[in-house]
Amino acid sequence: MGGSRRPTIKTVAARAGVGRTTVSRVINGSELVSDEARDAVLAAIAELGYVPNSVARGLVTSRTDSIALVIPESESRLGSEPYFSAVIRGVSTGLADTRTQLQLVLVRDKGEQDQLTDSVAARRVDGVLLVSVHEQDPLPGLLEDMGLPTVLAGRRSPAESLSHAHSDNVGGAAAAVRHLVERGRKTITTITGPLDMDVGRSRLHGWREALTAAGRDSGGHLVAVADFTEEGGRQAMRSLLERIPELDALFAASDVMAAGAMSELRAQGRRIPEDVAVIGFDDSFIARHTDPPLTTVRQPVEEIGRTIARILLAEITDPGARRQHVVLPTELVVRDST
Amino acid sequence: MGGSRRPTIKTVAARAGVGRTTVSRVINGSELVSDEARDAVLAAIAELGYVPNSVARGLVTSRTDSIALVIPESESRLGSEPYFSAVIRGVSTGLADTRTQLQLVLVRDKGEQDQLTDSVAARRVDGVLLVSVHEQDPLPGLLEDMGLPTVLAGRRSPAESLSHAHSDNVGGAAAAVRHLVERGRKTITTITGPLDMDVGRSRLHGWREALTAAGRDSGGHLVAVADFTEEGGRQAMRSLLERIPELDALFAASDVMAAGAMSELRAQGRRIPEDVAVIGFDDSFIARHTDPPLTTVRQPVEEIGRTIARILLAEITDPGARRQHVVLPTELVVRDST
DNA sequence: AGCTACGATGGGAACGTGCCCACCAAGGTT
DNA sequence: AACCTTGGTGGGCACGTTCCCATCGTAGCT
Numbered sequence: 001m002g003g004s005r006r007p008t009i010k011t012v013a014a015r016a017g018v019g020r021t022t023v024s025r026v027i028n029g030s031e032l033v034s035d036e037a038r039d040a041v042l043a044a045i046a047e048l049g050y051v052p053n054s055v056a057r058g059l060v061t062s063r064t065d066s067i068a069l070v071i072p073e074s075e076s077r078l079g080s081e082p083y084f085s086a087v088i089r090g091v092s093t094g095l096a097d098t099r100t101q102l103q104l105v106l107v108r109d110k111g112e113q114d115q116l117t118d119s120v121a122a123r124r125v126d127g128v129l130l131v132s133v134h135e136q137d138p139l140p141g142l143l144e145d146m147g148l149p150t151v152l153a154g155r156r157s158p159a160e161s162l163s164h165a166h167s168d169n170v171g172g173a174a175a176a177v178r179h180l181v182e183r184g185r186k187t188i189t190t191i192t193g194p195l196d197m198d199v200g201r202s203r204l205h206g207w208r209e210a211l212t213a214a215g216r217d218s219g220g221h222l223v224a225v226a227d228f229t230e231e232g233g234r235q236a237m238r239s240l241l242e243r244i245p246e247l248d249a250l251f252a253a254s255d256v257m258a259a260g261a262m263s264e265l266r267a268q269g270r271r272i273p274e275d276v277a278v279i280g281f282d283d284s285f286i287a288r289h290t291d292p293p294l295t296t297v298r299q300p301v302e303e304i305g306r307t308i309a310r311i312l313l314a315e316i317t318d319p320g321a322r323r324q325h326v327v328l329p330t331e332l333v334v335r336d337s338t
Numbered sequence: 339m340g341g342s343r344r345p346t347i348k349t350v351a352a353r354a355g356v357g358r359t360t361v362s363r364v365i366n367g368s369e370l371v372s373d374e375a376r377d378a379v380l381a382a383i384a385e386l387g388y389v390p391n392s393v394a395r396g397l398v399t400s401r402t403d404s405i406a407l408v409i410p411e412s413e414s415r416l417g418s419e420p421y422f423s424a425v426i427r428g429v430s431t432g433l434a435d436t437r438t439q440l441q442l443v444l445v446r447d448k449g450e451q452d453q454l455t456d457s458v459a460a461r462r463v464d465g466v467l468l469v470s471v472h473e474q475d476p477l478p479g480l481l482e483d484m485g486l487p488t489v490l491a492g493r494r495s496p497a498e499s500l501s502h503a504h505s506d507n508v509g510g511a512a513a514a515v516r517h518l519v520e521r522g523r524k525t526i527t528t529i530t531g532p533l534d535m536d537v538g539r540s541r542l543h544g545w546r547e548a549l550t551a552a553g554r555d556s557g558g559h560l561v562a563v564a565d566f567t568e569e570g571g572r573q574a575m576r577s578l579l580e581r582i583p584e585l586d587a588l589f590a591a592s593d594v595m596a597a598g599a600m601s602e603l604r605a606q607g608r609r610i611p612e613d614v615a616v617i618g619f620d621d622s623f624i625a626r627h628t629d630p631p632l633t634t635v636r637q638p639v640e641e642i643g644r645t646i647a648r649i650l651l652a653e654i655t656d657p658g659a660r661r662q663h664v665v666l667p668t669e670l671v672v673r674d675s676t
Numbered sequence: 677a678g679c680t681a682c683g684a685t686g687g688g689a690a691c692g693t694g695c696c697c698a699c700c701a702a703g704g705t706t
Numbered sequence: 707a708a709c710c711t712t713g714g715t716g717g718g719c720a721c722g723t724t725c726c727c728a729t730c731g732t733a734g735c736t
Binding site: 677678679680681682683684685686687688689690691692693694695696697698699700701702703704705706 | 707708709710711712713714715716717718719720721722723724725726727728729730731732733734735736
């Protein structure tokens with residue numbers, strides 16, 4: 001085949017012996033087309049191998065059929081933190097039976113953030129998905145002001161105005177702590193995520209809530225703040241061991257931090273779980289590979305991805321729709337570290 | 339602020355008291371503009387917060403300033419296989435100082451592949467990056483026929499016609515085997531990746547080459563074929579142990595498979611490295627987390643990502659350019675498993 | 677002084693599509 | 707018989723940009 005150039009809707013119209021509009025109607029599934037015209041158009045499309053030019057369509061409809069998934073690369077370490085990969089998979093799944101394309105934006109620094117907002121202003125995407133938002137993140141507000149549909153995985157604060165989906169962080173953490181209490185642990189410490197993130201605060205809150213309910217100490221000296229990285233977990237563990245040598249249990253707010261903590265525990269000669277019981281959060285594949293395998297709180301990350309994709313599509317279709325706040329359940333997965 | 343609608347190039351022209359063309363020239367950095375006109379235009383752009391509509395631009399330039407990164411989800415398990423995350427990071431880095439956007443396409447099945455080619459045909463991207471290609475993959479040929487710039491991470495075969503970048507798989511595997519020979523190992527087995535992939539064949543080839551050079555047995559009974567998954571590695575190890583109980587070394591063609599093999603070895607009571615030395619390939623973070631930490635062949639995956647992005651951008655700019663084949667060096671990282 | 681060359685500028689056309697509106701034919705209603 | 711409705715159709719226009727070409731003034735040249 002080949003010939004000269006790509007066929008346009010005009011070529012198809014000529015071939016089928018109809019007008020451009022009729023071709024457009026067939027393509028967009030309008031009812032107002034006679035059967036014979038439709039057949040002729042479909043035949044012409046097949047013969048010519050015609051595919052509508054989405055850019056031209058986008059110009060007139062002012063839709064691009066693509067959304068952006070924004071991931072802050074700085075803190076995320078896409079790759080060592082499985083969370084982001086799972087979100088990507090989920091979002092991709094949520095888009096699967098749509099013609100919506102996924103644009104991946106890894107934001108490293110301020111410059112790339114400006115590039116992002118410019119890209120948004122240039123109307124390259126119909127909506128934005130934001131992952132791992134901090135309380136003072138300027139991005140959600142900027143996007144909201146630009147009037148662009150925006151959905152978050154997680155939230156800036158409990159008062160989040162934008163649509164978002166996240167897992168039951170409080171409940172998950174509390175379940176972890178209850179499990180440790182049931183196992184007869186006395187001194188239950190925690191390593192938290194960054195406290196300028198709701199996910200960090202919520203898991204800390206769940207830890208505290210469950211301890212209080214059990215009549216246990218939940219004082220600040222039992223808390224070490226880290227940054228969701230393995231090295232952070234290691235250092236936090238070191239600091240906890242220094243302050244509270246008698247600790248016999250740890251709830252880490254992520255599997256990766258738990259892994260770091262476990263390596264520090266081993267380095268200091270503590271046995272897991274005999275001396276110290278450890279629980280993580282996420283149930284990423286890391287949890288199955290630590291030694292011993294890690295008890296952890298499973299959160300449905302892929303489903304979060306699917307959910308925010310679905311919500312965003314809905315908001316793009318109907319910009320006036322109510323904002324949605326979805327909370328997904330967590331589940332305690334007991335392995336050998338407790 | 340806001341007011342009515344988004345400003346267009348016409349609004350800016352009126353505000354600056356010049357014609358549309360002059361504004362366009364300023365935006366695109368043409369020299370043929372007087373300083374005063376340029377200043378007036380820049381001022382107007384700033385006041386109005388104007389950002390060029392990239393869709394309209396794309397319609398006339400027939401460029402979208404975006405490329406697709408295609409990842410076969412079925413086999414890749416984005417998330418458990420760190421390779422793909424690293425490629426994504428590298429590609430993103432390679433695009434950083436461009437205005438080119440990255441479109442991520444996870445291909446699960448045939449249907450999504452059609453969707454992809456349609457998307458390509460609809461001219462939604464200027465070029466395509468393909469990862470993890472199989473020998474009989476139809477996609478590279480399809481894209482080549484469509485005349486779309488395409489660059490591969492890896493290659494279909496040594497005779498690959500499309501531009502591509504990959505690491506020195508043969509050399510890396512050979513270095514691993516030489517290391518095992520130097521350590522005094524007698525029976526050096528291997529677990530390969532899929533043999534319909536060049537990466538699988540090449541690493542096998544490197545293993546065989548080094549053994550032959552050392553005057554050792556490199557018979558087929560020492561080889562077990564797997565699929566780059568952990569479970570595959572476990573099963574391959576089991577089959578090797580059955581056939582060759584006396585084996586004292588293993589070269590696995592990926593860290594993930596090495597991890598699976600190690601768990602099987604331990605399950606059968608073999609000590610690592612005392613009884614069996616194990617080497618992986620990739621130097622992903624998994625290698626640092628196995629027990630014991632894994633000796634492995636580091637390949638610069640992020641750099642592969644950067645490289646294919648760079649090559650693709652060059653081919654988009656100059657479609658007539660020569661195809662490039664880049665081979666990146668590997669490096670043996672010795673840890674405690676050998 | 678007249679002609680050329682060139683820098684600077686703006687208007688028209690085109691990119692390929694969707695949508696508004698006008699039109700036409702056929703059938704049903706008054 | 708004249709009117710209205712309705713399904714089916716196609717042409718013009720607009721979306722916002724870039725590019726081609728025509729225009730204009732000025733400086734340099736003969």
